Every structure is written in C-alpha cells, then in structure tokens.
Amino acid sequence: MLYPHLAAGDPEVRNLIMHELQRRRDGIDMIPSENVTSPAVLDALGSILTDKYSEGYPGRRYYGGNEYIDQIEELARARARSLFGVTHANVQPYSGSPANQAVYLALCNPGDTVLGLSLFHGGHLTHGLGVNFSGIYYKHLNYTTTPEGFIDYDGLQQLAEEHRPRMIVCGATAYSRKFDFARLASIAHSVDAFLLADISHIAGLIVGDEHPSPVGHADVITTTTHKTLRGPRGALILCNGNPSTPLKAVEKTRENIPTLIDRAVFPGLQGGPHNHQTAAIAVALKEAATPEFKTYAHQVVVNARTLCAALIEQGHTIVTGGTENHLMLMDVTKHGLSGGEAEVALGKAGITVNKNTIPHDPRKPFDPSGIRIGTPALTSRGMKEPEVRAIAEFMHTALMHHTDDTKLADIRRTVTELSHAFPPYPELNQPI
Numbered sequence: 021m022l023y024p025h026l027a028a029g030d031p032e033v034r035n036l037i038m039h040e041l042q043r044r045r046d047g048i049d050m051i052p053s054e055n056v057t058s059p060a061v062l063d064a065l066g067s068i069l070t071d072k073y074s075e076g077y078p079g080r081r082y083y084g085g086n087e088y089i090d091q092i093e094e095l096a097r098a099r100a101r102s103l104f105g106v107t108h109a110n111v112q113p114y115s116g117s118p119a120n121q122a123v124y125l126a127l128c129n130p131g132d133t134v135l136g137l138s139l140f141h142g143g144h145l146t147h148g149l150g151v152n153f154s155g156i157y158y159k160h161l162n163y164t165t166t167p168e169g170f171i172d173y174d175g176l177q178q179l180a181e182e183h184r185p186r187m188i189v190c191g192a193t194a195y196s197r198k199f200d201f202a203r204l205a206s207i208a209h210s211v212d213a214f215l216l217a218d219i220s221h222i223a224g225l226i227v228g229d230e231h232p233s234p235v236g237h238a239d240v241i242t243t244t245t246h247k248t249l250r251g252p253r254g255a256l257i258l259c260n261g262n263p264s265t266p267l268k269a270v271e272k273t274r275e276n277i278p279t280l281i282d283r284a285v286f287p288g289l290q291g292g293p294h295n296h297q298t299a300a301i302a303v304a305l306k307e308a309a310t311p312e313f314k315t316y317a318h319q320v321v322v323n324a325r326t327l328c329a330a331l332i333e334q335g336h337t338i339v340t341g342g343t344e345n346h347l348m349l350m351d352v353t354k355h356g357l358s359g360g361e362a363e364v365a366l367g368k369a370g371i372t373v374n375k376n377t378i379p380h381d382p383r384k385p386f387d388p389s390g391i392r393i394g395t396p397a398l399t400s401r402g403m404k405e406p407e408v409r410a411i412a413e414f415m416h417t418a419l420m421h422h423t424d425d426t427k428l429a430d431i432r433r434t435v436t437e438l439s440h441a442f443p444p445y446p447e448l449n450q451p452i
C-alpha cells in the first residue's frame with residue numbers, strides 16, 4: 021500500500037493525494053512549468069530533515085546540531101556551482117518568487133527604476149506587475165514583445181536610455197524563443213544597470229546545452245528548481261565572485277553581489293532554510309549533471325518542436341510561428357474559442373494546459389486569447405515524437421469539437437490509454 025502511515029494517521033489527506041495521483045496517471049499534464057520528480061528527489065523531500073532549524077549559512081549557524089545539515093547545504097551549493105559554471109550559489113530561497121525578491125532587496129533601493137518584461141508579453145509577476153511587491157516597492161517599467169511576439173530589444177534599449185534603470189530583469193514565463201543574453205547584458209551595462217536573468221523556465225535546457233547560458237553576461241541569475249530542472253520546489257541564486265565572511269553591510273556594487281545576495285536571503289528575507297528541500301535540490305542537481313539528463317533536455321525541445329509543427333499543420337496559430345524551447349503559445353481565437361474555453365475543453369479530454377494571454381492580446385487577462393503548452397513533464401514520462409504527434413491530433417479534435425461533451429469523453433478514453441503506457445511515477449504503480 022502507498023503511504024501506509026498516512027493511511028493510518030490521516031486517511032482524508034491520503035485519499036486526496038491518491039486522487040491527484042490518479043489524475044496524473046490518467047491524463048497528460050502539459051503545463052510548461054511542471055515536471056515529474058524522481059523517486060530519489062521525493063525521498064529526500066519526505067525525509068526527517070524537515071524537522072531541523074539552521075538559520076545562517078554552513079559553518080555560521082544560529083542553532084546547534086547542524087554538522088550534517090552543513091554538509092548537505094555545501095553539497096547542494098557545490099553541485100549548483102559546478103552545473104552552472106559559477107563561483108557562488110545560494111540554495112536557500114524557498115521558491116522562485118522569494119529568490120527574485122532577494123535580488124531586488126540586494127541590488128535595489130525602494131523606489132529605484134527597474135525594467136522587466138510585461139506579464140502580458142510573457143514576463144513573470146515578480147518582473148514588475150503593479151500588484152506584486154516588484155511593482156509596489158520599485159518604479160517598474162515594462163518592455164514588451166514585437167507584434168510577432170519576439171522580445172523587442174530595440175524598444176528595451178530605448179527605454180533603458182530614457183529611464184536609466186537600476187536593474188533590468190530578463191527571462192520569462194511564457195516565451196518560446198531563445199534569449200540573447202549578450203545583447204541584454206550590453207543594453208543593461210550601457211546604462212550602468214544590473215542585469216538579472218531569471219532562467220526559471222529554461223534552467224534544465226541550459227544545463228542540457230539546449231539554450232545558451234547567461235553566465236558571463238548577467239550579473240545575477242535566479243532559477244526555480246522545479247521546472248525543466250526537474251527538482252523539488254525551490255530556487256537558486258547564482259553569481260560570480262565570493263561573499264565576504266562574515267557577511268557585512270556593503271555598498272550595492274557589482275563586486276559585492278555575492279555578499280549582498282547572501283545577506284538579502286538571510287537575514288534580509290527568510291529565516292531557517294528548508295533543509296529537506298535543500299537535500300532534494302542536491303539530488304536533482306546530481307541527476308541534472310548526468311548524460312541521461314542531457315538526452316532528456318534534448319528530447320523536451322524535440323518534442324516541443326514536433327508538437328508545434330503538427331499543430332501548425334492542422335491549421336492552428338502559434339505565437340512567433342514556432343518554438344525553440346520547451347513551450348509554445350497558441351492563439352485559439354480563430355476557431356471561435358477563448359483561451360479559457362480551450363483550457364476547459366482540453367481538460368475534459370484529459371489534457372491539462374493553462375489559458376494565457378498572447379502578446380498584444382485584445383482580450384482581458386482573465387479571459388485571454390491563448391493557451392500555453394509545454395513538453396517537460398510528458399518527456400519525463402518517456403513520450404517521444406510518435407506520442408507527441410498523437411497528442412497534437414487529440415488536441416486538434418478536442419478543440420474542433422469543444423462543445424461536444426460526448427466527443428471529448430471519447431478522446432479522454434484514448435488519452436488515458438496512452439497515458440497508462442507512460443506512467444508518471446512508475447515506482448508508485450500500485451493500485452490506489
């Protein structure tokens with residue numbers, strides 16, 4: 021039996037977990053920010069490390085009994101440095117948003133001007149949305165994409181020259197093309213701004229050599245660990261240089277970035293690190309350094325390209341006309357649907373995607389024109405080009421019959437059949 025202690029202690033919670041497991045087994049999750057972690061990562065996450073307090077950094081803790089926790093955090097830091105090719109890594113941010121918050125706290129003062137890609141053109145909340153801390157405490161100006169959906173580098177250069185920001189944030193949540201980090205750095209540095217590269221979505225592709233790295237261009241890099249990197253929820257902040265010991269209050273200069281970052285994470289923003297999460301990050305980073313992971317990252321991109329080509333062939337509109345990474349944005353309006361209606365129809369057919377704005381969307385953010393589709397999770401399940409072509413066909417049929425619940429239920433049965441041949445957690449393949 022799965023989770024026997026939970027069965028005894030809290031059958032209600034276990035029952036809901038079992039339903040979620042069944043949902044994943046029966047359907048195909050295509051949300052680009054999700055993935056399927058390994059049993060080793062899950063073991064570390066569910067370990068006794070969750071009980072320990074260890075405010076501070078290895079060798080400098082505010083609590084006793086941290087001799088093994090120190091070794092775990094050092095291991096995670098060393099693996100992060102080596103995997104990304106930097107000299108400093110902070111592995112303590114609880115998640116991607118707190119990691120970005122720490123960078124703002126480290127490098128900017130409240131009220132400073134920051135430029136980030138608009139959420140409605142693919143950026144993240146923490147890149148300057150008005151209702152987010154980034155838009156509340158900093159003077160945020162957004163750059164956008166061109167009418168075709170590509171980052172408007174010229175527009176960014178102009179904005180940067182006009183407003184002389186303290187920091188430029190690059191990276192995205194819904195962008196299907198490669199970033200030109202050299203160009204972004206040259207724009208930032210031409211106006212003496214810091215460049216933050218938030219590689220949350222593409223970190224796994226970068227370590228798998230499927231996307232250029234921002235190392236050597238960006239002043240600081242943040243990434244979640246749970247998207248293409250296929251680890252637990254969590255985040256890394258990466259940079260070059262070394263922090264001063266002990267960490268002292270310092271000027272916000274380029275040379276001081278490692279110290280500023282470490283101070284911003286703790287004590288600036290967080291208390292005790294989540295040690296079970298740190299251990300699971302260490303495990304994921306070890307996995308990401310293997311040749312198998314490179315093969316995985318390559319297949320993620322091949323699958324996205326294959327899916328995109330098949331959807332275009334069936335007459336669908338893909339923003340920018342293609343993809344170079346793990347995701348794509350599809351404008352569904354020409355078939356008489358909204359993004360929300362497409363999300364619901366595909367959901368009924370057993371395929372999970374999310375509605376999303378498209379660049380220059382004429383519709384409202386809560387009722388946008390598009391959906392966002394990604395291949396990281398299905399690739400982790402072992403699906404390749406033939407399965408992806410079949411999925412494109414299912415998607416097409418579902419969208420063309422989006423009001424026909426009988427047809428959608430038919431598709432769902434076929435999706436579940438395919439899904440069962442590629443279980444997301446083979447190690448948990450027991451009856452529920």
Ligand SMILES: Cc1ncc(COP(=O)(O)O)c(C=O)c1O
Pocket residue numbers: 053115116117118120144146191192193218219220221244254
């Ligand atoms: C580019 C980017 N940065 C940051 C985050 C925030 O990560 P989290 O949801 O872990 O706070 C996300 C999450 O979607 C993201 O896509």
